[in-house]
Amino acid sequence: ARHLLGIEHLAPEEIRTVLDLAETYVDLNRRTVKHSDALAGMTQINMFFEASTRTQASFELAGKRLGADVMNMSVAHSSVKKGETLIDTAMTLNAMHPDLLVVRHPASGAVDLLAQKVNCAVLNAGDGRHEHPTQALLDALTIRRAKGRIQRLTVAICGDIAHSRVARSNLILLGKMENRVRLIGPPTLMPSGVGDLGCEVYQDMREGLKDCDVVMMLRLQRERMDGGFIPSEREYYHRFGLDAEKLAFAKEDAIVMHPGPMNRGVEIDGELADDINRSVIQHQVEMGVAVRMACMDLLARNLRAERGARAAGVM
Numbered sequence: 001a002r003h004l005l006g007i008e009h010l011a012p013e014e015i016r017t018v019l020d021l022a023e024t025y026v027d028l029n030r031r032t033v034k035h036s037d038a039l040a041g042m043t044q045i046n047m048f049f050e051a052s053t054r055t056q057a058s059f060e061l062a063g064k065r066l067g068a069d070v071m072n073m074s075v076a077h078s079s080v081k082k083g084e085t086l087i088d089t090a091m092t093l094n095a096m097h098p099d100l101l102v103v104r105h106p107a108s109g110a111v112d113l114l115a116q117k118v119n120c121a122v123l124n125a126g127d128g129r130h131e132h133p134t135q136a137l138l139d140a141l142t143i144r145r146a147k148g149r150i151q152r153l154t155v156a157i158c159g160d161i162a163h164s165r166v167a168r169s170n171l172i173l174l175g176k177m178e179n180r181v182r183l184i185g186p187p188t189l190m191p192s193g194v195g196d197l198g199c200e201v202y203q204d205m206r207e208g209l210k211d212c213d214v215v216m217m218l219r220l221q222r223e224r225m226d227g228g229f230i231p232s233e234r235e236y237y238h239r240f241g242l243d244a245e246k247l248a249f250a251k252e253d254a255i256v257m258h259p260g261p262m263n264r265g266v267e268i269d270g271e272l273a274d275d276i277n278r279s280v281i282q283h284q285v286e287m288g289v290a291v292r293m294a295c296m297d298l299l300a301r302n303l304r305a306e307r308g309a310r311a312a313g314v315m
């Protein structure tokens with residue numbers, strides 16, 4: 001494929017290919033030198049129209065470790081502030097001939113639209129409530145490394161499902177890899193048509209967590225609530241916040257995940273988040289670099305093959 005826009009476009013075999021290639025980069029991650037020339041001579045531009053710590057930093061690091069020239073466009077200081085549209089901004093950068101464009105945008109579908117306009121490979125770094133594919137891939141790698149497999153597991157995704165692109169991408173990926181997915185949260189934070197998603201839905205944490213292998217917590221995304229239902233943090237934590245007492249209902253060796261940024265004392269107990277015997281939150285961040293290296297490496301190979309075919313007159 002030319003782009004990475006969503007997990008919905010990936011076949012199980014392609015997901016496995018990304019994870020296997022990422023695995024080859026894992027041990028190299030701790031070094032500070034460039035580790036590969038997979039993106040040598042290529043230019044990567046990161047365009048983040050929404051705040052990010054993990055995704056932006058890891059894409060930058062991943063590109064540099066693969067030998068690309070990496071440029072972070074600062075949206076706050078760009079002509080977006082003067083009213084330039086997303087497409088005009090993208091076309092302006094496209095005219096500088098980047099090879100890879102990494103885009104985060106608050107509107108669902110904005111990254112797909114942009115991908116139709118530019119000549120380079122586009123990677124979705126999160127679009128609205130739609131998809132966050134590299135997050136689901138790094139979560140899958142983290143699970144596979146902790147559990148030894150990414151099939152036949154029972155995974156609970158808990159909290160603000162309705163506003164979460166992380167939940168959506170994970171739900172699609174875990175389903176494709178034949179896992180059992182449970183969604184746990186208040187009905188007001190469940191997406192519409194949740195019954196058609198092929199997963200079990202619970203409103204009670206203790207019931208939903210029973211015998212789970214993986215517990216994935218989500219941030220309460222107040223910025224996407226549009227003045228609708230906003231639960232009180234105290235009440236929310238009491239009912240849906242993960243603490244040791246609720247986690248005891250899951251399997252004894254269940255792992256705890258959170259994509260970050262997390263609100264301690266809202267969706268997760270701070271001590272539990274830091275408990276290295278249960279929490280793999282820091283591993284998720286570590287796997288993020290390896291997975292983004294793998295995604296960009298694979299897209300660069302496709303890009304080179306496409307250009308080679310075009311130069312040979314095949315396309």
Ligand code: CP
Nearest residue numbers: 052053054055259260
């Ligand atoms: N998980 C995630 O996307 O984090 P950032 O918003 O910090 O990139």
